[in-house]
Amino acid sequence: MFQRDYFMRQIGQLTLALHRVLFHKEHKQFEEAQRLVDEAARHILGLNMKSLRALSIKDILNLLTYNEVTDTAKAVVLADLLKEEGELYAAAGETEEAYDSRVKALELMLTLNIDYREDNPVLKEELQPRLEELLGSLGKQDLPTRVKQQLLVFYEEKGAFAKVEDVFFHLLEDEPERAATRKQAVSFYERLLEKDELSLKRGNFSRAEANEGLKLLRQD
Numbered sequence: 001m002f003q004r005d006y007f008m009r010q011i012g013q014l015t016l017a018l019h020r021v022l023f024h025k026e027h028k029q030f031e032e033a034q035r036l037v038d039e040a041a042r043h044i045l046g047l048n049m050k051s052l053r054a055l056s057i058k059d060i061l062n063l064l065t066y067n068e069v070t071d072t073a074k075a076v077v078l079a080d081l082l083k084e085e086g087e088l089y090a091a092a093g094e095t096e097e098a099y100d101s102r103v104k105a106l107e108l109m110l111t112l113n114i115d116y117r118e119d120n121p122v123l124k125e126e127l128q129p130r131l132e133e134l135l136g137s138l139g140k141q142d143l144p145t146r147v148k149q150q151l152l153v154f155y156e157e158k159g160a161f162a163k164v165e166d167v168f169f170h171l172l173e174d175e176p177e178r179a180a181t182r183k184q185a186v187s188f189y190e191r192l193l194e195k196d197e198l199s200l201k202r203g204n205f206s207r208a209e210a211n212e213g214l215k216l217l218r219q220d
Helices: 002-026 030-045 049-054 057-063 072-091 095-115 121-138 145-157 161-174 179-193 197-202 207-219
Strands: none
Touching (some): 002 030, 030 072, 095 121, 145 179
16 A cells, blocks of 8 residues: 555656646747756756766666665656656657657666566556557657567567567567577567467467467578
């Protein structure tokens, strides 16, 4: 209960700030909206958004860690701020900046989802819709290899097997000779062949497609 209450307080405080940001965004007052996002980031981490974007995800999480406990609620809020910054840049027509902020938000959310959600159902519950929305805003834009690797875990855990295969194809196009990625893909198809047809169908996949994927990888 405490965990959920704390999460909700952090999200509630952010929601109030984002309402003000949204007002200025709708009136195309982008500088003021950005100032408010910076103000929120400084309140949480003591850094403005430019400094936040310059940090690695590991460094951000380290700054949010006290006595070996990471404040994942604040990390989610920071991811929300990065996402909102991406929306501001997109509305202002600054597409490269929008992409950078959205990818940073995505990487932070995926890291939380993979490494910090164990025994934290509230975190998982909060992350799932955010990840779906953020991936929708990025559309078919290419992503850094490290983020694609995180997406493999995310999509397979939610049973979106066709999307896992798509990510593997992109990774193999980026680095066709990378043995580790090919080994990962083989293991993925082998895991699929152990599943029942209904599970595969739910993931928009089939046993025949898994066999075909294995065949293609093994004949190269």
